[in-house]
Amino acid sequence: MSHFRTELRQRAEELVALYPRKRSAMLPLLHLAQEQDGYLSDEGIAEVAALTGTTPADVRGTASFYDMFHLEPVGKYVVGICTNIACLLAGGEEMLDHASATLGCAVGSTSADGLFTLEETECLADCNLAPCVQVNHRYVRTTTPEAFDGMIEDLRGGRLDHDVPSHGTLIRVRRSGGLRADRGEVVAERAEAQAAREARAAKETK
Amino acid sequence: MATLDAPRIVSSRASFEDSHTLTRYLATGGYDALRKALSMFPEDVAAEVDEASLLGRGGAGFPAGRKWSMLRKSPVSYLVVNGDESEPATFKDHFLVERDPHQLVEGIIIAAYALQVSQAFLFLRGEFALGLERVQQAVNDAYEHGALGRKIFGSSFSLDIVVHPGAGAYICGEETALIEALEGKRGFPRIKPPFFPAVTGLYGEPTVVNNVETMANLPWIISNGGAAFAALGGGRSTGTRLFALAGRVKNPGVYEIEMVKNTFRDLIYDPALGGGIIDDKELKAIIPGGVSAPWFGPDLLDLPLGQDEVAEKGSMLGSGSIVVMDETTCVVRATWRITKFFSRESCGQCTPCREGSGWLERVLYRLEHGGGRAEDIDLLLDLSDNIAPGLTWPPQQTTICVLGPSIPSSIHSAISMFRDDFVAHVQHGGCPHD
Ligand SMILES: Cc1cc2nc3c(=O)[nH]c(=O)nc-3n(C[C@H](O)[C@H](O)[C@H](O)COP(=O)(O)O)c2cc1C
Ligand code: SF4
Numbered sequence A: 001m002s003h004f005r006t007e008l009r010q011r012a013e014e015l016v017a018l019y020p021r022k023r024s025a026m027l028p029l030l031h032l033a034q035e036q037d038g039y040l041s042d043e044g045i046a047e048v049a050a051l052t053g054t055t056p057a058d059v060r061g062t063a064s065f066y067d068m069f070h071l072e073p074v075g076k077y078v079v080g081i082c083t084n085i086a087c088l089l090a091g092g093e094e095m096l097d098h099a100s101a102t103l104g105c106a107v108g109s110t111s112a113d114g115l116f117t118l119e120e121t122e123c124l125a126d127c128n129l130a131p132c133v134q135v136n137h138r139y140v141r142t143t144t145p146e147a148f149d150g151m152i153e154d155l156r157g158g159r160l161d162h163d164v165p166s167h168g169t170l171i172r173v174r175r176s177g178g179l180r181a182d183r184g185e186v187v188a189e190r191a192e193a194q195a196a197r198e199a200r201a202a203k204e205t206k
Numbered sequence B: 001m002a003t004l005d006a007p008r009i010v011s012s013r014a015s016f017e018d019s020h021t022l023t024r025y026l027a028t029g030g031y032d033a034l035r036k037a038l039s040m041f042p043e044d045v046a047a048e049v050d051e052a053s054l055l056g057r058g059g060a061g062f063p064a065g066r067k068w069s070m071l072r073k074s075p076v077s078y079l080v081v082n083g084d085e086s087e088p089a090t091f092k093d094h095f096l097v098e099r100d101p102h103q104l105v106e107g108i109i110i111a112a113y114a115l116q117v118s119q120a121f122l123f124l125r126g127e128f129a130l131g132l133e134r135v136q137q138a139v140n141d142a143y144e145h146g147a148l149g150r151k152i153f154g155s156s157f158s159l160d161i162v163v164h165p166g167a168g169a170y171i172c173g174e175e176t177a178l179i180e181a182l183e184g185k186r187g188f189p190r191i192k193p194p195f196f197p198a199v200t201g202l203y204g205e206p207t208v209v210n211n212v213e214t215m216a217n218l219p220w221i222i223s224n225g226g227a228a229f230a231a232l233g234g235g236r237s238t239g240t241r242l243f244a245l246a247g248r249v250k251n252p253g254v255y256e257i258e259m260v261k262n263t264f265r266d267l268i269y270d271p272a273l274g275g276g277i278i279d280d281k282e283l284k285a286i287i288p289g290g291v292s293a294p295w296f297g298p299d300l301l302d303l304p305l306g307q308d309e310v311a312e313k314g315s316m317l318g319s320g321s322i323v324v325m326d327e328t329t330c331v332v333r334a335t336w337r338i339t340k341f342f343s344r345e346s347c348g349q350c351t352p353c354r355e356g357s358g359w360l361e362r363v364l365y366r367l368e369h370g371g372g373r374a375e376d377i378d379l380l381l382d383l384s385d386n387i388a389p390g391l392t393w394p395p396q397q398t399t400i401c402v403l404g405p406s407i408p409s410s411i412h413s414a415i416s417m418f419r420d421d422f423v424a425h426v427q428h429g430g431c432p433h434d
């Protein structure tokens, strides 16, 4: 029995098929597992291990290296606030303190209603709109405390559901298309084309 | 005055609301360069790029054409495109990925054709959720349009591009760590030699790794010719470049300007660019090229924005990021935050980097937050010297990758330039700005 729901299981199998080696699908699969469960559950990890031909311990060890993977449940909304250099110069630390007060939770923890997890992040590559705030890895671009509070109210009221999908959802656009041909065939074709080009070049120089 | 008459090579479509769509891309000449490339010999496509003298835009500035030619002797297996962009205050790839994903995709296809690879991976930072969607959509559209997949535009060339999300780790921007991540492992940089993934890359096979912006330049180079690109800029720094300007300026943002023809002053003060310092304060220092780079003072404002020009003055243009600090900036706090970043992101394989970064961070923390001692200032320099002996630039390599030896850059710069600020922190028992 698959722990992933049917649609995600299908996407997972497609992902594995994209790579020359199964293990390469590790990070995309972990994102999928997180999309379903909100964090990396034991069942999700076991399924990723099976899909990549590795062990749960190996998957857990790999996942723990990466900041975006949560080994414990997190809030519905993961709020990330950057305090790195450009944001520091624009009041990132003050924004983080403000967010902590608004959400009623310390940095690195989840609000009592389970809705928000607050994180201090490194540079999020949006430094011209500093301090930078992301919710579920979507840029919300609230650079003042008032705008931040308004955004939180909008999240609570469900008004940002489209812009900020649930935690873990990284790509709503599903891959279509792909090279369905046998790779050996492609390589053979390539060699043939190269030979033809060389023959043509030889003729031209004559 | 800034020189702003150069063509926009990579940001020409950015002002359109729908710049990310195939419709807009095709309406503005999109995929014409690819058609042209496919009518050329792959070697000639590579030769154009060589002639353009396009320097890699990921940080090290290695000429793309030269990187490719090292591989021409043996077949390349994979092209890997680096879109991990996590160097603090660098945000130009983010701009390219969201605003013009088709240009990036077309660049990748052209590079793949020149290298004759049939499999490319685009590694994008996981935090770019919208960027990932836009690029995946562009890839889907390109397949649909016949620009990707089997027998592209009816030629005998076939290519597959896989968009691969990262998961939050700065070190995965280092190319060998990126390859490890692409193999589904922890992002540990690989021991060198071999120095280039060209020798042993993805799955142990010859691999070319190039930055997103490097790829984005290719459609223009093929359409207009390498010579036209090389005619822009000056010296080894040809073409234009995206500069990500941030910090205490009025108009922070991504600006495409001609290399060398413009100076730091132009970028920071020209009304069409940075527009000057917030509240017209005095400039204190700039960080050129990302937080791994040594700082410059106001005395170097008239230095041209060129790779060699900046290197000669002991720093680097690096990732094209420029951070402006002004008289209100506490340099101890800035240095502490940068060091905290390195300490958080060190992968932990090498002792000088792992232990050194944490120790430096703790010393800087106590200087900034109270409890700093007079001897801490020299302790910082001594620890830095242990990580990068001699505190030279470029730094001496004591570790597997250059993250470690980059840690002392800001500390050494800040203490050399503003030692009095550190002393004031000791005397005040914390930050006098608070
Ligand atoms: C710690 C570290 C982080 C790096 N981060 C990035 C990055 O985010 N993006 C990037 O393109 N190159 C990054 N690089 C440079 C890459 O290793 C590599 O040189 C580059 O991707 C090659 O592309 P280019 O030749 O087109 O510049 C980083 C290097 C180091 C040592
Ligand atoms: S220098 Fe630092 S980041 Fe680089 S491999 Fe060593 S420990 Fe890891």
Ligand code: FES
Residues within 6 Å of the ligand: A082, A083, A084, A085, A086, A087, A088, A122, A123, A124, A125, A126, A127, A130, A131, A132, B088, B089, B090
């Ligand atoms: S420094 Fe905060 S987003 Fe770049």
